[in-house]
Amino acid sequence: MSKYWSIKKFSKLAKVTVRTLHYYDEQGLLKPHYKNEAGYRFYSDKDLEYFKRINSLKYMGFNLKQIKSILSSDNVNWLESLDLQSQLIQQEIIQLRLKFILINHSAALYSINEEIDWHNIFSVMDFLTNGESFLSNGSEEYT
Numbered sequence: 551m552s553k554y555w556s557i558k559k560f561s562k563l564a565k566v567t568v569r570t571l572h573y574y575d576e577q578g579l580l581k582p583h584y585k586n587e588a589g590y591r592f593y594s595d596k597d598l599e600y601f602k603r604i605n606s607l608k609y610m611g612f613n614l615k616q617i618k619s620i621l622s623s624d625n626v627n628w629l630e631s632l633d634l635q636s637q638l639i640q641q642e643i644i645q646l647r648l649k650f651i652l653i654n655h656s657a658a659l660y661s662i663n664e665e666i667d668w669h670n671i672f673s674v675m676d677f678l679t680n681g682e683s684f685l686s687n688g689s690e691e692y693t
Contacts, residue, residue: 553594553595554583554584554592554593554594555592555593555594556590556592557571557590557591557592557593560592560593560597563598564598564601564605566601566605571593574614575591577614577618578618579604579614579617579618579621580597580600580601580604582597583596583597603621604617604621607620607621610632610635611635611638612631612635648678648679651674651678652671652674652678655671655674656671656674659671
């Protein structure tokens with residue numbers, strides 16, 4: 551006979567809140583194995599394994615809508631999905647690096663002038679964001 555956990559025990563096993571499990575149930579992403587007459591949710595070993603898939607994909611940056619689509623499809627092109635997600639993360643890394651440059655530039659200006667130079671900050675931001683498409687498009691040729 552299979553072992554079933556109450557939602558509270560399952561949430562502790564999965565290291566997620568009960569509210570998250572309610573939400574996943576409402577969205578049709580992770581349904582409990584069964585609900586008793588009183589409406590209490592119970593989860594099985596299979597549900598825990600399925601949750602691990604959800605959590606892994608979430609960690610990789612997929613949103614819940616994408617995860618639901620991926621896990622409900624029999625014809626997922628995993629390599630294409632992972633490659634696309636990798637490209638999105640690479641774009642986020644570029645954006646974070648540009649923000650990091652702007653923050654450091656702003657801090658350096660502030661330490662010299664002891665005031666925020668919004669015009670200069672905006673100019674640098676404009677340069678970085680307009681150069682971003684050049685950086686992201688041009689960088690592929692040199693890697």
